Amino acid sequence: MPDVQSTVLEFVNKLRKRKIEGSQATARCTVELLRSVISQHRVPHANQASALIDAVKAVGEQLVAANPVELAVGNVVRRVLHIIREEDLSLTTAAMGGLDLLDASDDDEDVCNKGIGYPAMSAAVVAAAARSTLRPPSLQTLLEGTPESATVPYTSSSGADSESKTADKSSITRKLKHDVIESVNQLIHEIAGCHEQIAEQAIEHIHQNEVILTLGSSRTVLEFLCAAKEKKRSFRVFVAEGAPRYQGHLLAKELVARGLQTTVITDSAVFAMISRVNMVIIGAHAVMANGGVIGPVGVNMAALAAKKHAVPFVVLAGCHKLCPLYPHNPEVLLNELRSPSELLDFGEFSDCLDFGAGSGSPLLQVVNPTFDYVPPNLVSLFITDTGGHNPSYMYRLIADYYSADDLVM
């Protein structure tokens, strides 16, 4: 385990020093780290799912604390926890039927089939309880009371199958880890491939002779626009430069290299040019549960301009950017202030910014926030790797990807 610990600490340091740029890279590294944590963790025979969950949670808490603004870390940790719970559930429902251990693809079917040849109360009730741990709380489960934890299925299965299942139990042990790692590999694959999935949908949204506005630089947006170009749509792109980092310049260069007609404008010119634009497309840093978007600074302004001129505002986000939390003060709590040197040249302004002179705190303050929050009513459409969705639908995706128990870390 010291091996894993050192990799964890290394990663935590990288996060704290903001060495890893971009949510996709962060998400990938986090998942790979968690995969090695899981594979190297020695699980006891009983309650192994909880052991895994605890191990992952412990590491996850450290990671989230290192960089709380990078929401992709927390998202991905919660995805892994959800995967563990799901795999555990499917294994127990398979095991309880006394059938061969199969990856139970449909939990409900399995339970109904097994209900007949079993003491009806124990198997079905326990299965129902286990099922309800995985679903978010809903009106349906309201009257079923507090569901027993996922550990109960183990004790009942050990009670009912005492005779011949010791061999099966040890294979259950190995199977859980194996299944979890398989699913985690799938998750990595999903994260890596999110750009292609989103870019596939470009052709439906971008039409001939349109003018697209974007802000800053996002790899998803780049791939999206290029995919439309590949399919022989001809359109123009306005790129707002995204001060103070001026990443719009880089995006403009890339677009020109791929043969797209591009115009660079300043951020202040967005309101002036918006009436000539057909659609605004931006990449998000994170999407919150209420459909709000955390994006690079300046997107709120673009969103307001788009709303004013009834221009569709489309947000591209890979699934690792969906966060199950509700923002309650996003401008402050989910923002990061970067170095003032990006705005002002310290040499010229050294006398204003000097802490030593006068009363001790300088008269000139520089605020350089990294992110902006766009409320859900300004967003027209979200394009994720599963398709296009309304902002009011985001809670559904979140309910599918995450378990309610993992929300508070």
Next chain:
Amino acid sequence: MWRRSASFVLDKHQNNKPISLTPSIDSPPPHSMADENSNPNPISAYYQTRAAHHGIVTSDWLEQAQAAVRRYPERDYSVSPGRPFSVIEEFNNWRQQPDLAEAVAAIRALAAVIRASEATTMMELEIELKKASDTLKSWDTTSISLTAGCDLFMRYVTRTSALEFEDFNSAKSRVLSRAEKFGEISCKARKIIAVLSQDFIFDGCTILVHGFSRVVFEILKMAAQNKKLFRVLCTEGRPDKTGVLLANELAKLDVPVKLLIDSAVAYSMDEVDMVFVGADGVVESGGVINMMGTYQIALVAHSMNKPVYVAAESYKFARLYPLDQKDLEPALRPIDFDVPVPPKVEVERSARDYTPPQYLTLLFTDLGVLTPSVVSDELIQLYL
């Protein structure tokens, strides 16, 4: 345009009808919920007018007409021969407790029905429960949480029996224990909602509250206990004086409170950071039905970009879809002005209004923090 003015004329005819049709108002209204008064005019004039104009008999109208006809015999309906058990009595007993929500009292009353029942199969039990539930619902057709609570319980019972138990007695006892535990769920629900909302109350914020909702009070109580610094603006809440009652309770907790008359809401909305209201019922569209004045406040808040948060337990979700204010069953209550009002002057006596979902920001329920669009999802999952 013509419909409205014409209905105005027909309404007058309606009001001249004999008063014998109205049942007496049962008990003095409890302090918190104004909608518990029995509807003095059970047949909504609105529906009658529409039916007359369009020549269509709508199903709601038919139902209400039938209910009105059945009203008196309905009283004895729940008392089957040979059994002195009345679900209405049971319900009233539970309702006396001030902390118990109405839906919870209804479920407890239905639990008592199960306990007293002599049925031997699930089918019989369900039929008895259905009868009792219908009685409860018709006793006060205007109460949404009552209807929703009864429906929720009926769904639960019918779902429980189908799959999981072969033995009737064990099924019955499970349903019974669940129903009795539901009272705890209500209190737990309030605690859960309070915990969920804590993050949204930040230090130095100003909260506008309308109506005396026990859930909202729990939220504010917990925030005060967590040593958060905030102040509360209470609307007066005429004619129920909810504002004064809430202000008294908050003053006991050392929370700075300011009372406003209902008309001063727009005037003060500038300094407000968020609006908190409870709900009598949450409808399928995600909108809420709450004390009269909530819609007004939500409109003002929306126009000034202030968030409106609704705190409601999940058993208040109802299968209604009002399209406008008049689509609700009117819950009327007496309003007294300090000066005598001449009889030919009409008084708008409705006790509640409907706030459409686009003016609400978030709903805090025991199922979690929800956006208004989630409500229909939840309802579909339960009722389909």
